[in-house]
Amino acid sequence: MIQTAVEALPLVTLVGPPNSGKTTLFNYLSGKNFKTVNYPGATVEYSISKFLTRFNINANLLDSPGIISLIPSSPDEQVSIDALYSHPNLGKPDIVVVTVDASQLSRHLLLARQIIDSGFNVIIALTMTDLLARKGFRVSEAALSFELGCPVVSVDGRTGNGHSELIKEINEKIKRRFSFDKNKITRFSSSDNASLLSYYKEIERIENKVLLKTNGHSELKSNGINLDAANAQLVILSNPEVKENCHKIDETTIKIDRILLHRIWGLGVFFLIMAVTFTSIFWLAEPLMALVDEAFGAFSEFTFNAIGNNWLGDLIANGIISGTGAVLVFVPQIVILFLILGVLEDTGYLARGAMLIDRPLSKIGLNGKSFVPMLSGFACAIPAILATRTIPNKRERFLTIFIIPLMSCSARLPVYALLIAFLLPGGKSWLGGLMLAGIYIFSISSSVIVAALINKFNNRVIKEVDNSSFILELPAYRKPKLSTVLNNTYVSSKVYLQKAGPTILFFSLALWFLTYFPNTNPEINTEGLTQEVVIQKQAEERLATSYASELGKFIEPVMLPLGMDWRVGVSLIATFAAREVFVSSLALIFKVTNDSDPMQQSMIEAMRGATIESTGEKLFTPATILGLIVFFVFALQCISTIAVSKKETGGWRIPMLQLLIFTSTAYIFTFIVVNGLRAIGIN
Amino acid sequence: MKTAADLKYGEKVTIDDIDCSHPSSRRILEIGFTPGQQIELMNKTVFNDPLAFSIRGTLIAIRKNEADCIKVS
Numbered sequence: 001m002i003q004t005a006v007e008a009l010p011l012v013t014l015v016g017p018p019n020s021g022k023t024t025l026f027n028y029l030s031g032k033n034f035k036t037v038n039y040p041g042a043t044v045e046y047s048i049s050k051f052l053t054r055f056n057i058n059a060n061l062l063d064s065p066g067i068i069s070l071i072p073s074s075p076d077e078q079v080s081i082d083a084l085y086s087h088p089n090l091g092k093p094d095i096v097v098v099t100v101d102a103s104q105l106s107r108h109l110l111l112a113r114q115i116i117d118s119g120f121n122v123i124i125a126l127t128m129t130d131l132l133a134r135k136g137f138r139v140s141e142a143a144l145s146f147e148l149g150c151p152v153v154s155v156d157g158r159t160g161n162g163h164s165e166l167i168k169e170i171n172e173k174i175k176r177r178f179s180f181d182k183n184k185i186t187r188f189s190s191s192d193n194a195s196l197l198s199y200y201k202e203i204e205r206i207e208n209k210v211l212l213k214t215n216g217h218s219e220l221k222s223n224g225i226n227l228d229a230a231n232a233q234l235v236i237l238s239n240p241e242v243k244e245n246c247h248k249i250d251e252t253t254i255k256i257d258r259i260l261l262h263r264i265w266g267l268g269v270f271f272l273i274m275a276v277t278f279t280s281i282f283w284l285a286e287p288l289m290a291l292v293d294e295a296f297g298a299f300s301e302f303t304f305n306a307i308g309n310n311w312l313g314d315l316i317a318n319g320i321i322s323g324t325g326a327v328l329v330f331v332p333q334i335v336i337l338f339l340i341l342g343v344l345e346d347t348g349y350l351a352r353g354a355m356l357i358d359r360p361l362s363k364i365g366l367n368g369k370s371f372v373p374m375l376s377g378f379a380c381a382i383p384a385i386l387a388t389r390t391i392p393n394k395r396e397r398f399l400t401i402f403i404i405p406l407m408s409c410s411a412r413l414p415v416y417a418l419l420i421a422f423l424l425p426g427g428k429s430w431l432g433g434l435m436l437a438g439i440y441i442f443s444i445s446s447s448v449i450v451a452a453l454i455n456k457f458n459n460r461v462i463k464e465v466d467n468s469s470f471i472l473e474l475p476a477y478r479k480p481k482l483s484t485v486l487n488n489t490y491v492s493s494k495v496y497l498q499k500a501g502p503t504i505l506f507f508s509l510a511l512w513f514l515t516y517f518p519n520t521n522p523e524i525n526t527e528g529l530t531q532e533v534v535i536q537k538q539a540e541e542r543l544a545t546s547y548a549s550e551l552g553k554f555i556e557p558v559m560l561p562l563g564m565d566w567r568v569g570v571s572l573i574a575t576f577a578a579r580e581v582f583v584s585s586l587a588l589i590f591k592v593t594n595d596s597d598p599m600q601q602s603m604i605e606a607m608r609g610a611t612i613e614s615t616g617e618k619l620f621t622p623a624t625i626l627g628l629i630v631f632f633v634f635a636l637q638c639i640s641t642i643a644v645s646k647k648e649t650g651g652w653r654i655p656m657l658q659l660l661i662f663t664s665t666a667y668i669f670t671f672i673v674v675n676g677l678r679a680i681g682i683n
Numbered sequence: 684m685k686t687a688a689d690l691k692y693g694e695k696v697t698i699d700d701i702d703c704s705h706p707s708s709r710r711i712l713e714i715g716f717t718p719g720q721q722i723e724l725m726n727k728t729v730f731n732d733p734l735a736f737s738i739r740g741t742l743i744a745i746r747k748n749e750a751d752c753i754k755v756s
């Protein structure tokens with residue numbers, strides 16, 4: 001029912017080259033109410049929405065991925081272009097709005113021309129007219145409209161100027177949409193280089209006709225529009241040098257690039273910016289994460305007390321509420337990461353970062369464009385894997401996806417914090433910081449080595465071969481606009497929650513089930529014990545006889561060579577829901593009461609006392625703790641990552657290889673570390 | 684023949700031809716590197732690769748081997 005109603009609505013599609021202001025326009029027209037959806041069977045995403053009600057347009061609005069031309073260069077572009085001609089769910093578009101950067105007229109008109117020639121019902125939205133005005137030029141909309149044979153409107157996505165005219169044009173076209181014959185839309189096929197060149201010739205002719213020189217800063221309209229416009233154009237036609245000024249790069253951009261893209265310091269500045277980014281992700285997020293953690297802990301305890309000590313109370317308090325907390329605890333970090341990335345992107349720096357790092361990354365089979373996804377991997381692998389879509393070369397994209405789980409994601413942080421606290425008791429926080437930095441450097445170097453190795457054994461792991469290429473526009477520097485950055489942050493965080501949330505929640509519930517059943521109401525001697533101790537004892541007994549403990553004992557033979565027993569094994573299995581579950585799982589197993597304030601301290605005490613039942617040896621020693629750290633650096637214990645990797649690579653091959661390679665590497669290295677340290681007497 | 688990969692900082696040249704046998708040649712044309720256009724080498728990284736050129740009023744970074752298919756004079 002709903003589906004047919006959607007199909008009957010007219011479809012307006014937004015198309016444009018990257019950096020042409022298309023998404024800004026989409027956000028303006030749709031408000032923030034849009035859905036991001038994958039094309040069926042593909043990893044290309046599109047956003048679909050309705051127009052805001054105040055525009056009074058009853059139509060679907062589709063935002064397509066940015067494309068440079070209608071001739072695809074990668075499989076993803078192929079999908080985007082196919083969907084432009086005929087969308088799998090929405091059909092052919094009634095109207096196509098093409099965004100064209102006025103300051104990049106000659107480059108961006110290529111796509112616009114190709115779309116017009118394909119027979120679409122086109123409106124041109126001229127963006128970035130402010131940038132062009134700064135150079136002392138403007139575009140005559142009337143002349144461009146005459147040359148292209150379609151309406152042209154200037155819009156400013158940042159101030160909202162010109163949007164009412166665009167809305168008027170869209171409304172006009174929708175009213176007359178039945179006179180437009182969709183069957184006239186034909187595939188653009190002149191794909192050879194010669195026809196590209198003739199397109200450019202034509203575009204340069206148009207550019208000469210529509211580009212107007214403004215007289216310095218004074219407005220044209222002050223005395224006689226027509227005469228002035230004619231004069232302005234005459235200036236361009238008679239002096240080719242004047243047009244050259246229009247093709248000059250923004251002076252400020254050149255000045256900033258003298259520092260940021262300096263041949264020698266450029267890379268140093270880059271690492272400095274990354275280091276600042278990186279530390280602020282942790283610093284700024286930490287108090288917020290603690291807040292979320294505490295809030296859910298308190299809420300969970302409150303619910304448990306309110307419902308009572310039975311399976312329902314436990315399910316709601318420890319299964320559902322704690323599970324939701326496990327998802328939400330990462331939101332602060334992810335929001336801050338996207339905020340910083342958003343600012344860097346909106347200023348134009350991110351593209352330069354990709355350029356600076358392209359060479360070293362290409363040495364190990366990656367691409368400069370792998371850099372942003374890898375950086376995101378330090379917050380969470382899920383958005384990071386989604387971000388690899390910007391890498392056009394499939395092989396490089398798969399390799400990037402492959403190593404992203406090695407980036408030390410924030411879920412590992414609480415685990416490292418606990419293990420480091422165990423190793424370094426009391427007061428030496430600087431040493432802990434140093435150790436943590438060491439772990440990060442270790443994980444980065446490991447990922448580099450793994451990428452290089454996989455690239456060497458290329459065809460056995462990643463079969464895709466593609467032309468490796470790095471062609472990237474470095475946009476002019478602009479002051480970041482807060483609303484754009486906030487909006488992108490909101491969207492990215494929402495995508496993270498939608499993708500990872502249900503999986504983490506599901507596995508938290510599964511884990512709860514395994515640790516609660518079958519002995520739901522264990523009998524213990526309650527004589528002379530307070531209510532709290534009774535609950536505690538029951539929980540211990542329940543866990544010791546649970547499915548989880550059976551599972552743990554089943555895998556104990558695997559854990560013993562690492563100097564660990566079934567309890568650590570169960571906790572490691574639990575980490576597949578989310579790595580930080582390791583901490584709460586250990587807390588559960590080692591009988592730590594929740595109410596005492598320095599929970600970590602009492603937990604460490606309990607860990608120190610723990611011994612392996614069969615041998616009587618101490619369970620946690622510096623050797624096994626270091627072993628565990630190494631295990632967490634390598635092991636792919638995250639169901640959500642596996643699921644997203646499967647989705648993005650289009651099969652089970654890559655995720656299964658990741659699981660196999662990383663987890664066995666983790667096991668082998670942990671074995672070496674634990675037994676090596678014991679051999680040299682550290683225990 | 685001289686290519687865009689041989690340029691020095693600040694050297695302004697005109698594109699003569701694009702080597703169509705290079706797999707990236709079409710993308711290079713599509714992004715605006717067409718014969719007759721003036722280009723200038725604006726930035727390099729410490730590894731001398733990729734290179735950033737000014738073309739049609741914008742900066743485009745391309746790899747050295749891709750710049751090699753842009754013949755200039």
